[in-house]
Amino acid sequence: MQVRLTINGQPHELDVAPHRSLADVLRTDLAMTGTKVACAEGTCGSCTVLLDGRAVLSCLTFASACDSSKVATVEGSTPLLERLRDAFTAHDGFQCGFCTPGQLMSAVALLQRTPRPSRAEIRTAMAGNLCRCGAYEGIEQAVAAAAEAG
Ligand code: FES
Numbered sequence: 001m002q003v004r005l006t007i008n009g010q011p012h013e014l015d016v017a018p019h020r021s022l023a024d025v026l027r028t029d030l031a032m033t034g035t036k037v038a039c040a041e042g043t044c045g046s047c048t049v050l051l052d053g054r055a056v057l058s059c060l061t062f063a064s065a066c067d068s069s070k071v072a073t074v075e076g077s078t079p080l081l082e083r084l085r086d087a088f089t090a091h092d093g094f095q096c097g098f099c100t101p102g103q104l105m106s107a108v109a110l111l112q113r114t115p116r117p118s119r120a121e122i123r124t125a126m127a128g129n130l131c132r133c134g135a136y137e138g139i140e141q142a143v144a145a146a147a148e149a150g
């Protein structure tokens with residue numbers, strides 16, 4: 001079926017089978033491999049993207065259900081995403097970096113709805129994003145620093 005998506009501000013028209021995930025379409029059809037897939041079953045958060053401003057797990061989201069939606073991925077460039085990228089670098093918010101795209105997109109969603117979150121709100125908002133390297137302290141500090149810099 002035909003699906004129209006605006007991804008990071010760019011319009012796309014795609015022919016996708018109804019069962020395919022948004023993560024698969026982004027990575028395979030559009031070569032947007034910044035969105036990672038670790039578990040493919042909704043438990044790790046590495047595939048997090050924004051769908052009409054809301055953080056979603058793109059491995060569990062049917063691309064066919066996203067017609068006429070706006071998608072934001074880690075390949076995008078917005079002042080908030082850039083601020084978070086800088087803060088993750090400055091505060092050691094990653095080690096291997098595999099979880100980082102999902103962490104960044106969850107943090108974007110958080111700071112868009114709550115520009116000055118408490119540490120507890122940061123931990124709650126980021127709880128669905130697992131980090132096998134255990135970089136949680138740096139991630140929390142990075143999100144807090146990006147909020148303070150906004
Ligand atoms: S890859 Fe989607 S939640 Fe793990």
Ligand code: FES
Pocket residue numbers: 093094095096097098099100130131132133134135
């Ligand atoms: S930085 Fe390696 S999984 Fe998070």
